[in-house]
Each structure stands twice: as structure tokens, then as C-alpha cells.
Amino acid sequence: MGKATRPLAMVLGAGVSGLTTAYLLQRCGIDVLLVAxxxxxxxxxxxxxxxxxxQPAVCGFYEAPPKAVLQREKRWSIASYERFLQLLGERAAGVYLRRVTFYLDTPAADNPFEWQKMVEMRPHVHGFCHDAALIDENGVNPAMGFVDAYAYLAPMIDTDMYMGWLLGEVLCGGAVLKPERLESCSPQQLCEFARNHGADVxxxxxxxxxxxxxxxxxxxxRGAWYLVRNDGTDFAAIREAHCTALQSAAGGGEFIFIVPRGGDRLILGGIAQPYQWQKEIDEQSTPALGHMLEQCRLFMPALGQAKIHEASELRVGLRPFRRRGARVELESxxxxxxxxxxxxxxxxxxxxGAADEAVQLAQQALGLSAAAVAV
Ligand SMILES: Cc1cc2nc3c(=O)[nH]c(=O)nc-3n(C[C@H](O)[C@H](O)[C@H](O)COP(=O)(O)OP(=O)(O)OC[C@H]3O[C@@H](n4cnc5c(N)ncnc54)[C@H](O)[C@@H]3O)c2cc1C
Incomplete structure (x- = not known):
């Protein structure tokens, strides 16, 4: 009986993409079976x-997707920015809005790529400012050779809290969880699997x-960062993010990524190592980790006392890079x-933004009018 009014979606994957998709599906009146x-x-x-x-972002940049895809990703970024602002009032979500400064090693005016990026983002973000004086004001080591900088207010998400919050929301919305690994099967077999579980999509x-x-x-x-204490004990607490701009970071696989996490921790990164599958790494096996930390301390001398001790943590992950850009697409x-x-x-x-577009594709495929199902 419920089935006639509420379709069922099987969502494969419980990362940020799967959980956000599940969240939006539920708000459109679609039930969720979450398999991961x-x-x-x-x-x-x-x-x-x-x-x-x-977009294109610095974090783990490897290769820009085709222009049309990039346009689509920019639209998705804007949608997410607005959504994260709405979540600022949701304490349990762990979303913060803080200033991030990007540092350039050439003047922006002489760098058409960065200039265009600044012009494009400006109307979509709060607190945009372009000012080389930020380099001194923020205590960046002049010997690092940065000559220009821009800043804006960016959502920064404490993923430990956020992923828990998202899963909690989806469970409250009635999602059923099915922990399972699907072994290499074809898209056709995946669809059969979903149909056998009563899923409509x-x-x-x-x-x-x-x-x-x-x-x-x-x-x-592959990417990695250290999480260190940022409560003023080891160094004066850092309340804003500092990163190398894309063109200044490109090439070496290492970039400055200093980002406050939650209320009292700090991320020190980062690296981007394509085709590296191994996640069990340390400074012996991967000297880039030690170098990454050294570069952060060199970049921001105030971090000189940042300690890697028992309270610190190394996190390593594999960014899912697709040369043609993120895939949001319907296959019958x-x-x-x-x-x-x-x-x-x-x-x-x-x-x-991506999840919203994916859900719209489902609504079209199921012949559901967006207006009819919107909450
Ligand atoms: C070091 C690092 C720093 C990053 N920094 C940023 C940043 O600053 N900003 C930003 O926006 N992004 C950042 N990213 C990128 C971001 O983490 C990823 O793009 C994002 O997590 C991808 O989410 P996802 O849900 O698509 O995949 P995942 O989080 O990998 O989730 C995939 C899900 O699918 C499931 N799954 C996979 N295969 C199967 C199977 N065969 N059967 C069943 N289940 C399966 C998994 O178990 C999991 O539940 C960073 C990534 C790394 C590694």
C-alpha cells in the first residue's frame, strides 16, 4: 500500500555523496535502503x-575536467555553499564559516587563471577580498615567496560530526541500512539486485x-593530513584557513593546507599522489608526509611548536578522481x-548540488513531478 505512494530508492554508498542523496530523496517523499x-x-x-x-579546487588537484563539466561543478559548489550556510544553525552538524586565504606566487593581475577564478567566485561567496597585505597580516613567512593573496568566508566542515549527523538524519527519516560489499558486478546486475530488494530506482x-x-x-x-591540537597549548590557536592557490600549488603534489577543524583542532596538509593505493603509510615509507609538515611550519612560523604527539592523528584517504569530472548521470x-x-x-x-541533480534525475525517471513530492 505504502509502495503506491512512496517509491523506494536503493542508495549504494554511505559517504557524503550517498548520505546527501539519501537525505534529499527522503525530503522528496522517497524511501531509502542504504547499502554500503x-x-x-x-x-x-x-x-x-x-x-x-x-572549482577547480586546490585540494588534491590532479587535472581539470572539460570546460562544460567544470561549469556544472561550479553550479553544484554554489548550491552547496548556500546549503552549508543554512546548516550553520544546526550545531550537531559541525559546519563552520571561517575565512580562508589563498596565497599566490605571482600577482593575480598577471595570472589570468587565478584572476578569472577570483572574478567568478566573488558574487557567490561572502567576505571576498583581494589584498597582498594579507600575507604579512596573517604572519606568512616572507621567504616563501608569496606575493599576492585573496580571501573569503568558506564553509569548513568537521566531518567526524557531519557524517554522524547526516547518517542520523537519514536514519530518523526511516532509512534501512544494509551493510554489504557488492563484488564486481555489472550495472545490469546492480539493477537486478536493486529490483530484487523492491527498489524502484x-x-x-x-x-x-x-x-x-x-x-x-x-x-x-592519495591525500593525507595531520590533525593537531589547536587549543592554544602548543601555539597560538589558528582560527582561519590558509592554502596555496591552485596555480602556485600545481605540479609538485604538495600544497599548503592549514584548516581549523571543529573548535580545537587543526589540519596540517596536504599531498596529492595519483595512482597510489596504499593507505597504511608513515613518514618512513612516505617521506612526503614529513616534508608536508615541515612546509606548513616553514610557511607559518607561528606553527613552530605544533607537535605531533599522542593526541595527533594522521589521516590518509584516496580521492576518487575521474578525468571527465564527477559523474551524475542516468543509465537505464x-x-x-x-x-x-x-x-x-x-x-x-x-x-x-550533485545530490540535488541526481535526485531530480530520479524524479524524472519515475515520472514524479518535483512539485508534487517536494516537502
Ligand atoms: C586527504 C583528503 C582531503 C580532502 N579534502 C577535501 C576538501 O577539503 N574538500 C572537499 O570537498 N573534498 C575533499 N576531499 C575529497 C572527498 O573526501 C571525496 O571527494 C568524498 O569523500 C567522496 O565521497 P563519496 O561519498 O563519493 O565516496 P566515499 O566517502 O568513498 O564513500 C563511498 C561509499 O561507497 C561504499 N562502497 C564502495 N564500493 C562499494 C561496494 N563494492 N559495495 C558496497 N559499498 C561500496 C563505501 O563503503 C562507502 O560507504 C578530500 C579527500 C582526501 C582523501
Whole structure:
């Protein structure tokens, strides 16, 4: 009886893409069966530095997607920015709005790529400012050679809280969880699997797992950061984020990524290592980790006393990079199959916009009018 009025969606994947999709589905009157091998802390989404960035983003940049795809990703970023602002009042979600400064090693006026990025993002973010004086004001080591800077207010998400909050919301919305790993099966077999569970539509939000499930060209871009205490004990607490601008970071696979996490921790990163699958690494096996930390301390001398002690943590994850850009697309089968994966180093930034588009595709495929199902 319920089935006649409430369709059922099977969502594969419980990272930020799957959970955001599930959240929006429920608000459109669609029930959710959430199938995933890993939940919570074992997903890549918990490893996200979770800084909102204009596209193409610095975090784990490997290669820009085609222009049309980039336009779409910019739209998704804008939608997410607005959504994260709404979540600021939701304490349990762990969303913060803080200033981030990006530092350039050439004047922005001589750098058409960064200039265009600044012009494009300006109308969509709060508190934008372009001022080379930020370098001194923020205590950046002049010897690092940065000559220009811009800043804006960005959502920064404490993923430990946020992923728990999202899962809680989806469970409160009535989602049923099914912990299960799907072994390499074809999209057709996935659709059969969904149909056998009574689903009317299937969402593939499996991140890098989509490589095995679809055969699509996905590349792991390994990233890592240290999480250190930021309560004023080891160094004066840092309340804003500091990053290298994309063109200043490109090439070496290392970039400055200093981002406050929650109320009293600080992320020190980062690295971007394509085709590296190994997540069990340390400074012996991967000297880039030590170098990353050294660069952060060199960049911001105030961090000189930042200690890696028992309270610190190293997080390592594989960004699900897709050369053609994130895939949000409908594929027909025994049930409509909607893909939402391949967000690279921007899965949190793109999450609300991409999920919204994926849900709209489902509404169209199921012949549901958006107006009829909207809450
Ligand atoms: C170091 C680092 C820093 C980052 N920083 C940022 C940042 O600052 N800003 C930002 O926006 N993004 C950032 N990212 C990127 C972001 O983390 C990812 O884009 C995002 O987490 C991808 O989310 P997802 O839900 O698509 O995939 P995941 O979080 O990987 O979730 C995939 C889900 O699918 C399930 N799954 C996969 N295969 C199968 C299968 N065969 N059977 C069953 N279940 C399966 C998994 O178990 C999991 O539940 C960063 C990533 C890293 C590693």
C-alpha cells in the first residue's frame, strides 16, 4: 500500500555523496535502503579536509575536467555553499564559516587563471577580498615567496560530526541500512539486485568503488593530513584557513593546507599522489608526509611548536578522481540507475548540488513531478 505512494530508492554508498542523496530523496517523499560496505569513520568522506572551494579546487588537484563539466561543478559548489550556510544553525552538524586565504606566487593581475577564478567566485561567496597585505597580516613567512593573496568566508566542515549527523538524519527519516560489499558486478546486475530488494530506482554513490562496479576510468589520488591540537597549548590557536592557490600549488603534489577543524583542532596538509593505493603509510615509507609538515611550519612560523604527539592523528584517504569530472548521470536498466560518483578532491564541496541533480534525475525517471513530492 505504502509502495503506491512512496517509491523506494536503493542508495549504494554511505559517504557524503550517498548520505546527501539519501537525505534529499527522503525530503522528496522517497524511501531509502542504504547499502554500503563501510559506514562512518571508514569512508573517504571522513578524511576530507572538508574546506569548501571554488572549482577547480586546490585540494588534491590532479587535472581539470572539460570546460562544460567544470561549469556544472561550479553550479553544484554554489548550491552547496548556500546549503552549508543554512546548516550553520544546526550545531550537531559541525559546519563552520571561517575565512580562508589563498596565497599566490605571482600577482593575480598577471595570472589570468587565478584572476578569472577570483572574478567568478566573488558574487557567490561572502567576505571576498583581494589584498597582498594579507600575507604579512596573517604572519606568512616572507621567504616563501608569496606575493599576492585573496580571501573569503568558506564553509569548513568537521566531518567526524557531519557524517554522524547526516547518517542520523537519514536514519530518523526511516532509512534501512544494509551493510554489504557488492563484488564486481555489472550495472545490469546492480539493477537486478536493486529490483530484487523492491527498489524502484538505484543510486550508485560508491566513490572510488565505482571503478570495480562500472569499469569507469577512476584514479586514486592519495591525500593525507595531520590533525593537531589547536587549543592554544602548543601555539597560538589558528582560527582561519590558509592554502596555496591552485596555480602556485600545481605540479609538485604538495600544497599548503592549514584548516581549523571543529573548535580545537587543526589540519596540517596536504599531498596529492595519483595512482597510489596504499593507505597504511608513515613518514618512513612516505617521506612526503614529513616534508608536508615541515612546509606548513616553514610557511607559518607561528606553527613552530605544533607537535605531533599522542593526541595527533594522521589521516590518509584516496580521492576518487575521474578525468571527465564527477559523474551524475542516468543509465537505464531493470530499474533506473543514477550515478553520483567521481568527485575527486571536492566531494564535500559538490555534495549538495550533485545530490540535488541526481535526485531530480530520479524524479524524472519515475515520472514524479518535483512539485508534487517536494516537502
Ligand atoms: C586527504 C583528503 C582531503 C580532502 N579534502 C577535501 C576538501 O577539503 N574538500 C572537499 O570537498 N573534498 C575533499 N576531499 C575529497 C572527498 O573526501 C571525496 O571527494 C568524498 O569523500 C567522496 O565521497 P563519496 O561519498 O563519493 O565516496 P566515499 O566517502 O568513498 O564513500 C563511498 C561509499 O561507497 C561504499 N562502497 C564502495 N564500493 C562499494 C561496494 N563494492 N559495495 C558496497 N559499498 C561500496 C563505501 O563503503 C562507502 O560507504 C578530500 C579527500 C582526501 C582523501
Amino acid at each position: 560496505e563501510q559506514f562512518g569513520r571508514r569512508t573517504t568522506s571522513v578524511v576530507a579536509g572538508a574546506l569548501w572551494e571554488w 538505484l543510486f550508485n554513490c560508491t566513490g572510488l568503488g565505482a571503478l570495480e562496479l562500472t569499469g569507469d576510468e577512476l584514479i586514486p589520488v 536498466g531493470a530499474v533506473p540507475l543514477i550515478h553520483n560518483y567521481g568527485h575527486g578532491g571536492s566531494g564535500v564541496t559538490l555534495s549538495w
